[in-house]
Amino acid sequence: MALSAASSTDLVEHKVDSKELVRGSFLHAKRDTVRLPDGSLAQREYLLHPGAVMVVAITDSGQVVLERQFRYPLGRVMIEFPAGKLDAGEDPLACAQRELHEETGYRATAWARAGATHNAIAYSNEIIHLYFAKGLVAGERQLDAGEFLEVFTAPPEALLAAVRDGQVTDAKTQFACLWLQNWLSGQWPLQWYSQAELSAATATATA
Amino acid sequence: MALSAASSTDLVEHKVDSKELVRGSFLHAKRDTVRLPDGSLAQREYLLHPGAVMVVAITDSGQVVLERQFRYPLGRVMIEFPAGKLDAGEDPLACAQRELHEETGYRATAWARAGATHNAIAYSNEIIHLYFAKGLVAGERQLDAGEFLEVFTAPPEALLAAVRDGQVTDAKTQFACLWLQNWLSGQWPLQWYSQAELSAATATATA
Numbered sequence: 001m002a003l004s005a006a007s008s009t010d011l012v013e014h015k016v017d018s019k020e021l022v023r024g025s026f027l028h029a030k031r032d033t034v035r036l037p038d039g040s041l042a043q044r045e046y047l048l049h050p051g052a053v054m055v056v057a058i059t060d061s062g063q064v065v066l067e068r069q070f071r072y073p074l075g076r077v078m079i080e081f082p083a084g085k086l087d088a089g090e091d092p093l094a095c096a097q098r099e100l101h102e103e104t105g106y107r108a109t110a111w112a113r114a115g116a117t118h119n120a121i122a123y124s125n126e127i128i129h130l131y132f133a134k135g136l137v138a139g140e141r142q143l144d145a146g147e148f149l150e151v152f153t154a155p156p157e158a159l160l161a162a163v164r165d166g167q168v169t170d171a172k173t174q175f176a177c178l179w180l181q182n183w184l185s186g187q188w189p190l191q192w193y194s195q196a197e198l199s200a201a202t203a204t205a206t207a
Numbered sequence: 208m209a210l211s212a213a214s215s216t217d218l219v220e221h222k223v224d225s226k227e228l229v230r231g232s233f234l235h236a237k238r239d240t241v242r243l244p245d246g247s248l249a250q251r252e253y254l255l256h257p258g259a260v261m262v263v264a265i266t267d268s269g270q271v272v273l274e275r276q277f278r279y280p281l282g283r284v285m286i287e288f289p290a291g292k293l294d295a296g297e298d299p300l301a302c303a304q305r306e307l308h309e310e311t312g313y314r315a316t317a318w319a320r321a322g323a324t325h326n327a328i329a330y331s332n333e334i335i336h337l338y339f340a341k342g343l344v345a346g347e348r349q350l351d352a353g354e355f356l357e358v359f360t361a362p363p364e365a366l367l368a369a370v371r372d373g374q375v376t377d378a379k380t381q382f383a384c385l386w387l388q389n390w391l392s393g394q395w396p397l398q399w400y401s402q403a404e405l406s407a408a409t410a411t412a413t414a
Contacts (some may be wrong), residue, residue, distance in 0.1 A: 003273075003361055003369040005284040011277040011355050012284070022229035027236055027252040027330060029229065034279060042353045045234040046280035047254075047330070066210075070218040071328040072241060073253035077212040077219070078328055115371070119378040120327045121278040121285055123234060123254070127376075148218050148244050154210055162210040163385065164322070164395050169334075171326040171378040178370065178385040188371050 010037050013044070021045055049126035053096040054083040056114070056176050057106055057133040063153040064180065065104055065136070070148065079162065080170045082151075083128065092129040093198065100133060102142045104151045109135030111198060112190035114183070117175045128172050130179060132190055156180055217244050220251070228252055256333035260303040261290040263321075263383050264313055264340040270360040271387065272311055272343070277355065286369065287377045289358075290335065299336040300405065307340060309349045311358045316342030318405060319397035321390070324382045335379050337386060339397055363387055 013034040021029040028048045036042050057065040064081070071078045084099035086092065093111060100106055112132040119126055143149070162168040163177050182188035193201075220241040228236040235255045243249050264272040271288070278285045291306035293299065300318060307313055319339040326333055350356070369375040370384050389395035400408075 003286055003365055003374055005275060005286055005374065011275060011357065013277050013279050021231055021234065022236065024228050024236070024238060024252045025250060027228065027254075029231070029234055029236070031231060032279070036353055037355050040353065043232060044279040045231045047234075068212060068218060070220050071325075072220050072239070072251040073330060073332040074325060074328055078325070079210055079212055080328075115373050116376055117378045117381055118278075118281060118285070118376045120331065120333070121281055121287075121377055123280060124327065125280040126327070128378075146243055146247065146249050150218065158210055164389070166322050167210055167212065169323055169325045170328055171324045171335075171382055174324055174382045174385055175378055178381055178388070181385070181388075182371070 012037065013042075016041065045123065047120075047124040047126070049085075049124050050088065051086045051092070052083055052126065052128045053086065053092050053099060053131060054081050054128050054172050054176060055096050055100045055131050055133055056081055056180055057100055057104065057108060057136055059136055059153055063155055064159060065100075065106060065151065065153055066159070067103065068150040068152070078170050079159075079168050080173045081176050083172060093131065096129070096131040096133070101139065102144070103147075103149060105139045105141035106133075106136045107139060108133035109137070109195050110192045111195070112192045114176075114179045114188075114190060117172060119171050128175075130172075130176055132179075132183070132192075134192075156184060219244065220249075223248065252330065254327075254331040254333070256292075256331050257295065258293045258299070259290055259333065259335045260293065260299050260306060260338060261288050261335050261379050261383060262303050262307045262338050262340055263288055263387055264307055264311065264315060264343055266343055266360055270362055271366060272307075272313060272358065272360055273366065274310065275357040275359070285377050286366075286375050287380050288383050290379060300338065303336070303338040303340070308346065309351070310354075310356060312346045312348035313340075313343045314346060315340035316344070316402050317399045318402070319399045321383075321386045321395075321397060324379060326378050335382075337379075337383055339386075339390070339399075341399075363391060 017033040021031040082103045114130045224240040228238040289310045321337045
C-alpha cells in the first residue's frame with residue numbers, strides 16, 4: 001500500500017517575493033514572502049544547501065565503518081556514518097565514493113543506492129543521499145584542512161543498540177540504521193553494482 | 208555492546224569568539240571563531256533552535272496518525288508525524304501533548320518517551336524529542352494562524368513501505384519509523400505512563 005502526498009485541500013504556498021537573508025561563508029539563507037492557501041501572506045526563512053551524501057560501508061567481516069567527529073553546534077563528539085557535501089554539479093554516487101575515500105581511506109568494489117533523507121524540512125532544502133558500499137579495500141585517507149575525525153568499525157547490532165539507548169542521535173545515521181536493519185533482515189533488498197559496471201555507465205553517460 | 212563517543216585523539220573545538228550572523232523572524236544564526244585540535248583557527252556558522260518534539264500516536268486499531276504539510280524550502284507536500292517547536296521553558300512532554308492536540312485534535316491517555324534525534328548536526332543545535340501516545344480520544348484541532356495541514360491515519364506497514372520506496376523522506380519521521388518497527392516487533396520496549404501518573408508527577412515536581 002502506498003502513501004500519497006497528494007491532498008484534497010490545497011496546501012501549497014506560492015512565492016510572492018524572495019530576498020537574501022544572509023550569505024555567510026557556509027550558511028546561505030533566504031527570506032521569502034509567500035501566499036498561503038487562504039490568500040494571506042507570510043514569511044518563510046530557510047537555508048539553501050548543496051545536498052550531501054552518506055555511506056554505509058560494510059567490511060568483509062560484516063562490520064560497519066563509523067566516525068567520531070566533534071560537532072560544534074552541539075558541543076560534543078557524535079558517532080556518524082561517513083558523509084559529506086556535494087561539490088557544485090557533482091554526481092551523488094561520485095561524491096559518496098570521494099567522501100568515503102577521503103574520510104576513511106576505503107575504496108569499495110560494489111555500491112548500492114538506498115534512498116534519501118530531508119533532514120530539516122522546516123528550514124533547509126538539504127537532501128542526504130544514502131549509499132551502501134562493500135568489498136572494501138583500505139588505503140590512506142585524505143582529510144580536508146581543518147577536518148578532524150576518527151574512523152572505527154562496529155557490528156551493526158552494537159550500532160542499533162546505541163541508537164535505541166540514545167548514544168547515537170545523528171538523524172542521518174539513524175535513517176541509515178533503518179535501512180541497515182531492514183537490508184540485513186532481507187526485508188529491504190538493495191541493487192548492487194560493481195565498480196566496473198559503474199565506470200562503464202559513467203563512460204557511456206559522458207561519451 | 209555500547210559505542211562510546213569518547214576518543215583517544217582530542218577532537219574538540221574551543222570557542223574563541225562568537226558573533227551574531229543573522230537574527231531573522233525565525234532563523235537565528237551565529238558565527239563563532241574556534242580553535243581546532245591542531246591549534247589553528249576556523250569559523251563555524253550555525254543556527255540556534257529552541258528544540259522540538261514529535262509524536263507517534265497509535266489508534267485503537269493500530270494505525271499511526273500522520274500529517275500532510277507543504278514544506279516551502281522543498282516546494283512540496285511532505286508526509287510527517289505530528290511535530291512542533293518547544294515554547295520557551297516548555298517541558299518536552301507537555302509540548303508533545305499540546306502539539307498533538309493542536310494539530311490533530313487527539314488527546315492520549317498513555318505516553319512513552321522514545322529517544323531523540325539531532326537532525327542537522329553540521330549547522331544547527333536542534334534536537335527533536337520523540338514520544339509515543341496511545342489511548343487516543345478525538346477532539347477539535349486548533350491550528351495556529353497560517354498553519355495548514357491534513358491529518359490522516361495509515362497502517363505502520365504502509366508507512367514503512369513508503370519510507371523504503373522513497374515517498375517519505377522526512378528525517379524525523381524516518382527516525383520514528385525505526386522506533387515504530389522495533390517497538391512493534393518487541394525489540395525496543397517502551398515504558399508507558401498514564402495521563403494520571405504524569406499529572407501526579409508534574410504536580411509533585413512543581414509543588
